Amino acid sequence: MIARAALAAALLGVALAAVAAPPVTISAYLESLCPDSARFVTEQLYPAWLHLREILALDINFYGKAQTAPRPGGYVFACQHGPGECEGNMMLTCAKKHIPGEDRYMAFVNCVMRELAGVRAGYMEVGVSYQDIANCLNSLEGESLLHQVGEKQRRLNVSISYVPLIFVNKDLLNEVETNLGNQVCEAYRGLKPANCSLYGFSLQTICK
Numbered sequence: 001m002i003a004r005a006a007l008a009a010a011l012l013g014v015a016l017a018a019v020a021a022p023p024v025t026i027s028a029y030l031e032s033l034c035p036d037s038a039r040f041v042t043e044q045l046y047p048a049w050l051h052l053r054e055i056l057a058l059d060i061n062f063y064g065k066a067q068t069a070p071r072p073g074g075y076v077f078a079c080q081h082g083p084g085e086c087e088g089n090m091m092l093t094c095a096k097k098h099i100p101g102e103d104r105y106m107a108f109v110n111c112v113m114r115e116l117a118g119v120r121a122g123y124m125e126v127g128v129s130y131q132d133i134a135n136c137l138n139s140l141e142g143e144s145l146l147h148q149v150g151e152k153q154r155r156l157n158v159s160i161s162y163v164p165l166i167f168v169n170k171d172l173l174n175e176v177e178t179n180l181g182n183q184v185c186e187a188y189r190g191l192k193p194a195n196c197s198l199y200g201f202s203l204q205t206i207c208k
């Protein structure tokens with residue numbers, strides 16, 4: 001009887017852990033033409049998402065060391081890696097709004113960052129409509145979406161000394177921390193998914 005009660009309690013605990021644990025949030029502040037952002041996306045973020053999406057909530061932002069200035073009716077931007085980066089940041093920000101489904105959005109981000117192509121890569125591979133994103137990119141919509149990303153990043157009140165800037169839940173990962181998958185699995189309060197055993201990649205380099 002005692003064993004059965006203990007078993008029931010254990011099963012209930014498992015069920016509660018499975019139901020109650022909130023997902024781990026990864027907030028990433030990236031730049032479209034930053035090689036270290038690209039490495040982070042392709043070697044850390046995208047693999048972690050593919051393996052652990054059931055316990056992840058993503059918050060992906062493209063802005064970084066950019067600057068925004070108002071102009072009549074809109075905004076102009078200056079970016080660490082030049083105008084192509086601003087265009088890429090805006091394109092990826094438009095994509096976040098206009099690509100239906102996080103799986104396709106993440107595949108798109110991974111493809112664009114892997115090619116470091118800023119604007120052109122990814123549409124074919126992921127089967128995304130270029131036109132929806134192009135309409136946004138060349139409009140006030142794109143400017144105001146990117147402006148909002150900049151404001152969101154400013155509200156963090158963190159000095160952006162390096163990019164990518166990564167938070168797991170509210171904790172800022174500093175540049176020497178490695179292995180995003182492990183960080184996520186450690187941060188998760190529920191039953192660890194089987195895929196938590198899979199990691200071997202590391203986060204080491206940064207854009208100074």
Ligand SMILES: *[C@@H]1O[C@H](CO)[C@@H](O)[C@H](O)[C@H]1NC(C)=O
Pocket residue numbers: 050051052053054195
């Ligand atoms: C576990 O990882 C594999 C890739 O190694 C992936 O195909 C699978 O969907 C993952 N499982 C879950 C539940 O996310």
Ligand SMILES: *[C@@H]1O[C@H](CO)[C@@H](O)[C@H](O)[C@H]1NC(C)=O
Pocket residue numbers: 157
């Ligand atoms: C922003 O950070 C600075 C330095 O850490 C601090 O002095 C200031 O109070 C913060 N401002 C807000 C609004 O949190």
